[in-house]
Amino acid sequence: MATYQATASAPVNIACIKYWGKRNTKLILPTNSSLSVTLDQDHLRSTTSSRADASFEKDRLWLNGKEEEIERDGRLWVCIDALRKWRQEMEQADSGLDKISAYHVHFASHNNFPTAAGLASSASGLAALVASLSHLYSLPQTPSQLSLVARQGSGSACRSLFGGYVAWRMGEKEDGSDSLAEEVASREHWPEMHALICVVSDAKKGTSSTSGMQRTVQTSPLLQHRIKEVVPGRMDDISKAIREKDFESFAKITMRDSNSFHAVCLDTEPPIFYLNDVSRSVIAVVEELNRAAGKPIAAYTFDAGPNAVIYTLEENMPKVLNLINRFFPQEASFANPFKMDWQSAQVPEGFNTKVVPEGGWEKGAVKSLIHTRVGDGPRKLDDGESLLNEDGMPKTLN
Amino acid sequence: MATYQATASAPVNIACIKYWGKRNTKLILPTNSSLSVTLDQDHLRSTTSSRADASFEKDRLWLNGKEEEIERDGRLWVCIDALRKWRQEMEQADSGLDKISAYHVHFASHNNFPTAAGLASSASGLAALVASLSHLYSLPQTPSQLSLVARQGSGSACRSLFGGYVAWRMGEKEDGSDSLAEEVASREHWPEMHALICVVSDAKKGTSSTSGMQRTVQTSPLLQHRIKEVVPGRMDDISKAIREKDFESFAKITMRDSNSFHAVCLDTEPPIFYLNDVSRSVIAVVEELNRAAGKPIAAYTFDAGPNAVIYTLEENMPKVLNLINRFFPQEASFANPFKMDWQSAQVPEGFNTKVVPEGGWEKGAVKSLIHTRVGDGPRKLDDGESLLNEDGMPKTLN
Numbered sequence: 057m058a059t060y061q062a063t064a065s066a067p068v069n070i071a072c073i074k075y076w077g078k079r080n081t082k083l084i085l086p087t088n089s090s091l092s093v094t095l096d097q098d099h100l101r102s103t104t105s106s107r108a109d110a111s112f113e114k115d116r117l118w119l120n121g122k123e124e125e126i127e128r129d130g131r132l133w134v135c136i137d138a139l140r141k142w143r144q145e146m147e148q149a150d151s152g153l154d155k156i157s158a159y160h161v162h163f164a165s166h167n168n169f170p171t172a173a174g175l176a177s178s179a180s181g182l183a184a185l186v187a188s189l190s191h192l193y194s195l196p197q198t199p200s201q202l203s204l205v206a207r208q209g210s211g212s213a214c215r216s217l218f219g220g221y222v223a224w225r226m227g228e229k230e231d232g233s234d235s236l237a238e239e240v241a242s243r244e245h246w247p248e249m250h251a252l253i254c255v256v257s258d259a260k261k262g263t264s265s266t267s268g269m270q271r272t273v274q275t276s277p278l279l280q281h282r283i284k285e286v287v288p289g290r291m292d293d294i295s296k297a298i299r300e301k302d303f304e305s306f307a308k309i310t311m312r313d314s315n316s317f318h319a320v321c322l323d324t325e326p327p328i329f330y331l332n333d334v335s336r337s338v339i340a341v342v343e344e345l346n347r348a349a350g351k352p353i354a355a356y357t358f359d360a361g362p363n364a365v366i367y368t369l370e371e372n373m374p375k376v377l378n379l380i381n382r383f384f385p386q387e388a389s390f391a392n393p394f395k396m397d398w399q400s401a402q403v404p405e406g407f408n409t410k411v412v413p414e415g416g417w418e419k420g421a422v423k424s425l426i427h428t429r430v431g432d433g434p435r436k437l438d439d440g441e442s443l444l445n446e447d448g449m450p451k452t453l454n
Numbered sequence: 455m456a457t458y459q460a461t462a463s464a465p466v467n468i469a470c471i472k473y474w475g476k477r478n479t480k481l482i483l484p485t486n487s488s489l490s491v492t493l494d495q496d497h498l499r500s501t502t503s504s505r506a507d508a509s510f511e512k513d514r515l516w517l518n519g520k521e522e523e524i525e526r527d528g529r530l531w532v533c534i535d536a537l538r539k540w541r542q543e544m545e546q547a548d549s550g551l552d553k554i555s556a557y558h559v560h561f562a563s564h565n566n567f568p569t570a571a572g573l574a575s576s577a578s579g580l581a582a583l584v585a586s587l588s589h590l591y592s593l594p595q596t597p598s599q600l601s602l603v604a605r606q607g608s609g610s611a612c613r614s615l616f617g618g619y620v621a622w623r624m625g626e627k628e629d630g631s632d633s634l635a636e637e638v639a640s641r642e643h644w645p646e647m648h649a650l651i652c653v654v655s656d657a658k659k660g661t662s663s664t665s666g667m668q669r670t671v672q673t674s675p676l677l678q679h680r681i682k683e684v685v686p687g688r689m690d691d692i693s694k695a696i697r698e699k700d701f702e703s704f705a706k707i708t709m710r711d712s713n714s715f716h717a718v719c720l721d722t723e724p725p726i727f728y729l730n731d732v733s734r735s736v737i738a739v740v741e742e743l744n745r746a747a748g749k750p751i752a753a754y755t756f757d758a759g760p761n762a763v764i765y766t767l768e769e770n771m772p773k774v775l776n777l778i779n780r781f782f783p784q785e786a787s788f789a790n791p792f793k794m795d796w797q798s799a800q801v802p803e804g805f806n807t808k809v810v811p812e813g814g815w816e817k818g819a820v821k822s823l824i825h826t827r828v829g830d831g832p833r834k835l836d837d838g839e840s841l842l843n844e845d846g847m848p849k850t851l852n
Contacts, residue, residue, distance in 0.1 A: 322713050
């Protein structure tokens, strides 16, 4: 008897033009387009295995070994249902195909980074699930078509279906059929883009992005201006910067848009704060590095939390590592996956160390650093890497 | 021989609708109207004495005992010159008047609050100077006319020429002749308005408001929307709230506008941060107090620094004092000028103490508290309170 299963991994993406606000919360249609850089799965990834079997009694999902309910009409269910319908259509058109759309499916999913890292795992997780199930069903749909499905699972997941530099076009249609992700440029076009994630300690639990963004939509007068007048131009400008590999423009727009996003959070009622004093200090260091360098050579960006992501070209990463390690000592020593000699990196002359508190921050204000770079899109993995055992139940991971 | 001298004190004002941005930096014409509450001079005031004498060789000014240069065509000079011209006109029209406009003037000015408190002393200081010199010259000009002069010394000084609730109308004319302050309501109309200033410790020197606001004008796309679409409606709404003594609306608009102002600071390039983690925590406490109370009973507002000003009606101040003293212990004990029994104040049931770090902040995160209330406009003081001695030199203050 045949075994129907597939395994795929998908990457994390970090937006340069931020998604904040839905015009349709059910279909997850955004109030503005957004653009992200896909990060390398060699460092950060979600992996999902899916298996269809006549013996399964219902669809089931295990996330990091723990079962999660697949609620009917919930976001996960909507994604699975959409892909299953595409499989059904194929089976109806070609009677030679196995009728596996009638079977229930088991999913096992795993993130190789701790949830505590504060990275949005829902985007990579949903993208891995969609990629894995589309392989199981041998679907002919393009990544952009699959992104329509992933979007309904978790908005920014749609961007994790591509590698490189990815735009999520907000679209205009009411049914959401044109609200999808597209590649702006491949990883190979500009492979020198590196990223340093600074995991910032925060005592306080922040506002969830799902509830926060809708509060902003409802109460912030400034958001309306951001949506209509600010973001469209930035989408064009940063796409051009990426095509021309113009890091200065890329950096300026990225920092501007991060600040604009946090500005509309502050303009929300009650105000939403994601940046804390450590985040502000990372901003101060990057701004001062750029000032001393005479041009932007690094760009910070912050999602719905205090963690900083610093984009910089490979050649300048040692400078960034030097400064961040100097002012923000971590508990554990930095892993340094690219074996960079950051200790002896030359920081631009005239860098004013007074931008950070004297003596730097106390150990652990930045908990850890993750150094990665631009990466590829979802990967199909061998059966040997399946997260499901022979019975279609989750393997125990060590 | 006659002595020509006068002494006046002027109050601090704290804006509810914020002034941020000049359309004309020379004349100090703002990009939007603003509105403030004048605070009680019994607690916070600047006092200025001025004396005209034929023997003086030039105009001189001492601020808190230290001489400051009066630069030709500088902001101080412009104010003195404008009032002197009005005096000249009077002397030309009435030959019976002493020709004191030909004399140089000595000024001595003093603030009764430490500069370290981070309160804008330039507003009260300039207003006291203008009030004092207008008395010395026996000028017939109204406070609104005098506000045109004070505005050119330090924008928000124009609002300190009135007590109570004061609007600074941005005006339309290029020469600034309609950019002046007006009373919206007197102190007597709504005397129950109290204010608690929380002086927040900050390691880092912030961006000066003069340079910060022009950077915002030059770089923030969101500021343009704030100016054109957001502030005009708020000016109308808060004026109505004040006229109707509607504290809920007053509080909502005040908090909104403070957040909107700090949002455009964040949208500036490079971003400007005035709020720190302690400021954010004060916001969290006030928001939670309002939530637990079921309606806004307190309103925070922040100027260009981390200090919070909390407006609340007299009857609710004990609750505010209880919470702030509980979570933000100060080095010195609270002076309690109104002898309020805040220790036994009932905080609304259901107040969630988790909005602040466990155990509250460390001693000194809030350095000190100043409890005051809505106050009157500039006061003419007796000669006995002059800050100048018989020779027209500054007295030594203890």
